[in-house]
Amino acid sequence: MTGNARGHATGNANGTGTGSGTVTAEGPLPPRTYDVVIVGAGVVGCALARELARHPLLSVALVEAQDDVGQGTSKANTAILHTGFDAAPGTLEARLVREGYARLGAYAAESGIPVERVGALLVAWDEEQRAALPRLAEKAERNSYHESRLLGPAELYAREPHLGPGALGALHVPGESIICPWTTTLAYATQAVRAGADLHLNTAVREVGRDGGHRLTTSRGTLRARHLVNAAGLHADTVDRLLGHDDFTVTPRRGQLLVYDTFARPLVRHILLPVPTALGKGVLVAPTVYGNVLLGPTAEDLDDKQATGATADGLAGLRDKGRRILPALLDEEVTAVYAGLRAATGQEDYRIAAHPGQAYIAVGGIRSTGLTASMAIAAHVTGLLASTGLDLGPVREPDPVTLPNLGEAFPRPYQRPELIAADPEYGTLVCHCERVSRGEIRDALAATIPPRTLEGLRRRTRARAGRCQGFFCGAAVRELFETAHGEGPRT
């Protein structure tokens, strides 16, 4: 990764070439007819916008119901870059995860997205699970993943000395990696906007009609498109029905997760995955690129697509399971509790369908592997668009982006003397737990896609994400945010 903490700021001056797109969050939408409108600015929609932005003759708009990119499943997941070793062989998902792993890995390295190739261990805690390991190794082979290896208990405990007692063995999958999901989505969207795509936030699609092309009735007025892509994630089935289809139903599956203090990070070296059995999936323990440790997720099928709350039962269950996997983890403090909703459709594959007569493509059922597969999904959908009548025109690679590094495996601004010498604001720490400088907060607030809430600022900088949750820095961070937004006199 080539670190440049000022990526945001320098990017603002980047007005060369085809010209930057606009980011709007209020007011009327532009009257133009876009070549392509993408509904949903999650990791998939943003990846597609970025892919289409490689074609400078196309006009592209990304519309998002919420006030920021990556606000749905994309922000609340297990943040793993999957090899696809355990996908259902032969499926579209298996292929796109495998391709996406390579593409996103390369993109991350050039864009400042932190990735750590820590590897995964599928730990067997009983005979049934141990018996399943060789079958998982064979499945990995069928998915063209050839690096997995069975470990006995001695080697397992040598690799993970803090593992709880009673583990019988493991399957080692060295390619499994951890990644920053926030920066990934933001990098895609930033690059797309800088290359000419428009991003319309706070724009919920209510109806889709036709008059020549698509006429979208949204919460901010009408938007017109020649081609429409539905990347609405949890709401993809709703949008699909607006176009007259009834192909799938998204059942939100809630995953609650606990994030442990960075003091827990030395307790675990790999992603510790459960062995899937007939009784369902267990929970994982995984390091994060921010230096925390994740425990989760639960898997609860729900009806409510907004039920992102954590429950007492869910958290208690996770802690019980975590105590068995990594007993010392429970002695550390929890710095975040969150719940994400995954888009389950009852079928073990993505639901990507082209409707050529409608100039419409549905990208549904993108489950927990969507982050990994995002760039491959984007390329696949772009191919479908071309095959259903969209003239992509010539390719011009967009200018690379460099997002500020949020990962612990790479130098953070406070660790870079040359950066502080050039700008002392990078040596002035505001958020002490996460060591976020005033310079980073300033840059994020002035970026191509600035945050509109403190939560959005947190996802871009880690400010207020640490063990004190704002006890020390919360008011100071808010002051910087409100000053940048020019908020008026306060009581």
Place this chain on the structure above:
Amino acid sequence: MTAEHSTPGPAGRPVRRVDVLVVGAGPAGLVAAARLAASGAGRVEVLEREQEAGGVPRHCAHGGFGSRAHPRTGPVYARLLAEAAGRAGASVRTGVTALDWTAGGTGVRADPAVDAVGPAGPETIAARAVLLATGARERPRTARLVPGTRPAGVYTTGELQQAVHLFGQHIGTRAVVVGAEDVSYAAADTVRAAGAEVVALVTEHPRAQTGGIRAGAARLGHGIPLLTDTTVAELLGRGRLSGVRVRHRDGRTAVLACDTVVFTGDFVPDHELARRGGLLLDPGTRGPAVDGFLHTSRPGVFAAGNLLHAVEPAATAAREGATAATAVLGFLAGSTGWPAPGIPLTVEAPLRWIAPNRITPAGPPAPYVLRTGAPLTRPVLRVRQDGRLLHRERPAPWTVPPGRTLTLSARWTGQVDPAGGEVRVSAG
């Protein structure tokens, strides 16, 4: 690669040497620095990561600080302490963060050294003695595992006070305060000072953990209900908090409509630097284990203030700063070697912790402070070593609630057998 293992700045960075490095410019650190500088300890430097010195009193816009003769508000007290340290000749550097201990030492003697960063860039500072005075903080909603959504409007008292008293920020209109100890009532006062209404104070305990006068004034004078035997079961609302679901011990639940909730109390030491340095921590306080003269387990490193006991009043922290100064001076003069870790001093339930918590020949200059996890009515504290009763004391002729200071005199320490086992304190 992780934060805990992060390596220091580039090798070859010049190491600056001082005589005493104090980390944290709250009452303990500032009083120690002033005393040390005035006593000819040499170059005394204080690192403060905030932009202003003074610590938590900076944003406690109420009285109760200073002495009986010279009562002060928190901000005035903080400013006076900072000025006194500077006047005495200590260098108080704000906006400079002590990040970690310098890996592998500095190659010169065995002095501890600290890596720091500020607007002038990274630096390494070696000191003959280091005093950790990094204070304490409240445990936030996440650490308390409170279920529900993640809306805006969720505070700790520390953030609330800074928002209101340092920045004049708007905090909402209706606030629920979680807790009913002194700090909770201070939070309620801050809510009211910001022009918002306190919907209720909520405590899991059967009664307020504060003086009856204060609790009565809040309830009767300001009409603030106190919900006892009640916990916060869930936060509600998307975007902004819309309410909290509370649950009574008997199982009943109710929703309190509010746009702000303040989690108060439940203090823990801010012990990051202590942990990074491998200092022995006391399992009760979770701060560094120290003896009566505030030696930690690491030679040359002392600790004082609410890092040792989360939390005691500023006056206690300041008094410990003075004790630490005396101890540091003795160490610098070479009159005393570094004491061995000493005999652990532990407590039995319902007592939660005691500080200091090691007994060494270095001696006990000040009374011990303790906390109980359950109310104690006219408690009797008993000190035993290997079953032998060393001391018996009645610290308070009234009921002591959790969250309030209990003290134990130190006059029994001469009877401790240096070759014996741990010393235990029980309450009955």
